[in-house]
Amino acid sequence: MFSRVLIANRGEIALRVLRACKEMGIETVAVYSKSDAGARYLDLADEAVCIGDAPPAESYLNIPRIISAAEITNVDAIHPGYGFLAEEDNFAEICEESNIVFIGPSSEVMRKMGNKVQARKIAQEHRVPVIPGSEGPLEDDEEALELAHKIGYPVMIKAAAGGGGRGMRIAHNDISLKNMLALARNEANAAFKNPAVYLEKVLEHARHVEVQILADRHGNCIHLGERDCSIQRRFQKLIEETPSPGIDNDLRDKVTSAAVRIASAVGYSNAGTIEFLVDREKGFYFIEMNARLQVEHPVTEAVTGVDLVKEQLRIAAGEKLTLQQKRVEFHGVAIECRINAENPSDSFRTSPGTITEFIVPGGPGVRVDTHAHAGYEVKPHYDSMIAKLIVHQPTRREALACLRRALGEFVVEGIHSSVPFYRELIQHGGYVSGEFDVRFVENLIESGSL
Amino acid sequence: MDAVERVRKLIEIMAAHDLAELEVEEGDLRVKIRKNIPPQFPPVGFGLPHLQHVPGYHPALQSPGEATEEAPPSKEENLIEITSPMVGTFYRAPNPGADPYVSIGSEVSQDSVVCIIEAMKVMNEIKAEAAGVIVEILVQDTEPVEYGQVLFLVEPAEG
Numbered sequence: 001m002f003s004r005v006l007i008a009n010r011g012e013i014a015l016r017v018l019r020a021c022k023e024m025g026i027e028t029v030a031v032y033s034k035s036d037a038g039a040r041y042l043d044l045a046d047e048a049v050c051i052g053d054a055p056p057a058e059s060y061l062n063i064p065r066i067i068s069a070a071e072i073t074n075v076d077a078i079h080p081g082y083g084f085l086a087e088e089d090n091f092a093e094i095c096e097e098s099n100i101v102f103i104g105p106s107s108e109v110m111r112k113m114g115n116k117v118q119a120r121k122i123a124q125e126h127r128v129p130v131i132p133g134s135e136g137p138l139e140d141d142e143e144a145l146e147l148a149h150k151i152g153y154p155v156m157i158k159a160a161a162g163g164g165g166r167g168m169r170i171a172h173n174d175i176s177l178k179n180m181l182a183l184a185r186n187e188a189n190a191a192f193k194n195p196a197v198y199l200e201k202v203l204e205h206a207r208h209v210e211v212q213i214l215a216d217r218h219g220n221c222i223h224l225g226e227r228d229c230s231i232q233r234r235f236q237k238l239i240e241e242t243p244s245p246g247i248d249n250d251l252r253d254k255v256t257s258a259a260v261r262i263a264s265a266v267g268y269s270n271a272g273t274i275e276f277l278v279d280r281e282k283g284f285y286f287i288e289m290n291a292r293l294q295v296e297h298p299v300t301e302a303v304t305g306v307d308l309v310k311e312q313l314r315i316a317a318g319e320k321l322t323l324q325q326k327r328v329e330f331h332g333v334a335i336e337c338r339i340n341a342e343n344p345s346d347s348f349r350t351s352p353g354t355i356t357e358f359i360v361p362g363g364p365g366v367r368v369d370t371h372a373h374a375g376y377e378v379k380p381h382y383d384s385m386i387a388k389l390i391v392h393q394p395t396r397r398e399a400l401a402c403l404r405r406a407l408g409e410f411v412v413e414g415i416h417s418s419v420p421f422y423r424e425l426i427q428h429g430g431y432v433s434g435e436f437d438v439r440f441v442e443n444l445i446e447s448g449s450l
Numbered sequence: 451m452d453a454v455e456r457v458r459k460l461i462e463i464m465a466a467h468d469l470a471e472l473e474v475e476e477g478d479l480r481v482k483i484r485k486n487i488p489p490q491f492p493p494v495g496f497g498l499p500h501l502q503h504v505p506g507y508h509p510a511l512q513s514p515g516e517a518t519e520e521a522p523p524s525k526e527e528n529l530i531e532i533t534s535p536m537v538g539t540f541y542r543a544p545n546p547g548a549d550p551y552v553s554i555g556s557e558v559s560q561d562s563v564v565c566i567i568e569a570m571k572v573m574n575e576i577k578a579e580a581a582g583v584i585v586e587i588l589v590q591d592t593e594p595v596e597y598g599q600v601l602f603l604v605e606p607a608e609g
Contacts, residue, residue: 051596064536072594
C-alpha cells in the first residue's frame with residue numbers, strides 16, 4: 001500500500017480522498033492555490049503545498065507544478081479527484097513516466113474512452129446500443145444536414161473531446177443546425193482544444209442512468225449498481241439517486257451487464273462510470289464513459305457499503321478486488337443533492353461571498369460531504385458546489401421524508417445556496433412519484449412552477 | 451412594537467454588526483443578549499442604549515495560512531520579498547560545492563540570479579527582479595519550496 005499520496009484537487013473531493021487515506025494509514029499531501037490558502041481541510045493533510053495563483057491553469061490544472069509538488073514531498077501516488085486533471089490522459093502519462101502511480105485507469109484507456117466518438121464505436125462493437133448518430137466526427141455541414149434528416153430533429157451536437165455535459169448544443173432545424181455547428185466547434189476548440197464534433201438524435205423523455213464500475217489490474221471487473229441522474233438543469237446534475245425509480249430489474253440487468261462488458265473490453269481498471277440514456281420503450285443507449293470517480297459516488301457507497309475511494313487506492317496499489325459480483329448487496333435507497341453557492345431566484349447566478357452561518361443536518365441516514373464552514377469564503381474561480389447532502393433509508397418514501405427533514409435543518413447564510421430550491425423541488429408530484437426524465441426540472445422552471 | 455419584536459430587532463443588529471454582546475435599557479425594558487462565544491474583553495453595561503463592541507472571534511478567519519494580495523514585509527517596512535515562482539527544490543549555488551549565488555550583504559539588481567529552483571529535473575535560475583541588498587535568506591539549501599514562498603528579503607537601493 002502507498003505510504004504517501006498527493007491529492008491533486010480541492011474542496012470536498014480533496015477532503016473525501018484525504019479521509020480515506022487517513023483511515024488507511026496513508027500520509028496525505030494536499031495542494032492548494034493562493035485563493036484556497038486558509039481552507040480548513042488543508043489543516044487535516046500531513047503536508048500542504050501552495051502551487052500557484054487562483055486560476056486553474058496556474059494551479060489545479062498546472063501539471064509541472066503538481067508533479068513538482070509530488071516530487072518534493074516524495075509521494076508514491078497521486079489521486080486526481082474528479083474534474084481538473086482527472087481525465088487528462090497527458091497527466092496520467094506524465095505520472096507514469098515520473099514513477100508516480102496515477103490513481104485511476106491507464107493513460108491509454110483514458111485516451112480511448114476520452115474520445116467520445118471512439119467510445120461509441122467500442123460500445124457498438126460489444127453489442128451495446130448507442131444513440132442513433134454519426135459514425136465519426138462530422139466532416140462538414142453537408143454531412144451534418146444529411147444525417148440530421150436521416151435520424152430526425154431535434155439533434156444534439158457534441159464535442160468529440162468533451163464530456164461532463166459540456167460543449168453540447170441542440171438544433172431543431174436546418175438553420176439552427178448550421179448556427180449551432182459553428183458555435184459548438186468554437187466552444188469545443190476553446191474548451192477541449194479539439195473542434196471535432198459529432199451528432200446524436202435527441203431522445204424524448206429519456207432518463208439518465210449510469211452504472212458504477214470497479215475493476216482491478218488483474219482483469220476482474222464488477223458493477224456496483226446504477227444511479228439515476230435525470231434531475232438536471234442545463235446538463236448539470238442536481239439530484240442523483242439509486243436505485244433508479246424508472247427502470248425494472250430486467251432493464252437493470254441489461255444495463256449493468258452492458259457496462260461491465262464495455263469496461264472489460266477496453267481493459268479498464270480502477271473506478272469508472274458508464275452513462276446511458278433510457279427511453280420510455282425500455283431501450284437503453286450508451287452515451288459515454290467517465291474514467292474517474294464521480295461527484296455522486298456517495299449514493300452508491302450508501303447502498304452497497306463499499307468505500308469507493310479506498311477501493312481506488314487498493315486497486316492502484318496493485319491489489320486484487322476482494323469484492324465478487326455475487327457478493328455485492330444493495331440495501332435501501334440513497335439520494336444526493338448537490339448544494340451550490342447560487343441564487344435559484346436569479347437564474348441560478350453564482351453567489352460568491354463569505355458563509356456566515358453553516359449548520360449541516362445530521363441524524364440517522366444523513367451524510368454531508370463538504371469543505372465549507374462558517375467563515376469560509378466561496379470564491380468565483382472554481383465551480384460553485386459547496387456541499388453534497390446524501391440520505392439513505394430502507395425505502396424511497398422514507399428517503400424522501402429524510403431528505404425533506406434534512407433540507408429543513410440545513411442552514412447556509414451569508415451567500416445564496418440551492419437549499420431552498422431543493423426544498424421546493426422535492427415536493428413536486430413528478431419528483432415524488434419517481435416518474436421524471438432529463439427535462440423534468442427545466443420543464444418545471446419554464447412553466448413557472450419552480 | 452412588543453418586547454419580543456424588539457428583542458428580535460436587537461438580534462438583527464447584533465448579527466449585522468458582528469457584535470458578541472448587546473445590552474439595552476429603554477424605559478422599563480432592560481435587555482442583555484450575549485453570543486455564545488468567549489468574549490475578548492469583559493462586557494460593560496450602561497443604563498442608556500449603549501452598544502459595546504466586542505470583536506467577534508472567528509477561528510476560521512484567523513488561520514495563519516490566509517494569503518493576502520500583497521504580503522506585508524516580514525520585519526521592517528519596505529523590505530522587498532523575493533518569492534518562489536514555482537514549486538521545487540531550492541539551491542543556493544549553481545552546483546554542489548560552488549559558491550552560493552548570493553549571501554547576506556550581496557548587492558542585487560533586476561537580472562541578478564539569486565538561486566536555482568529545481569522542478570522536474572530542470573534547473574531554473576531565479577532572478578531577483580529587485581535592486582538592493584540581500585538582508586535575509588529564509589530558506590536552506592536543498593529545501594523544498596512552494597509557490598509564493600518567500601526566499602529572500604532585499605533592502606531596496608536608494609533612489
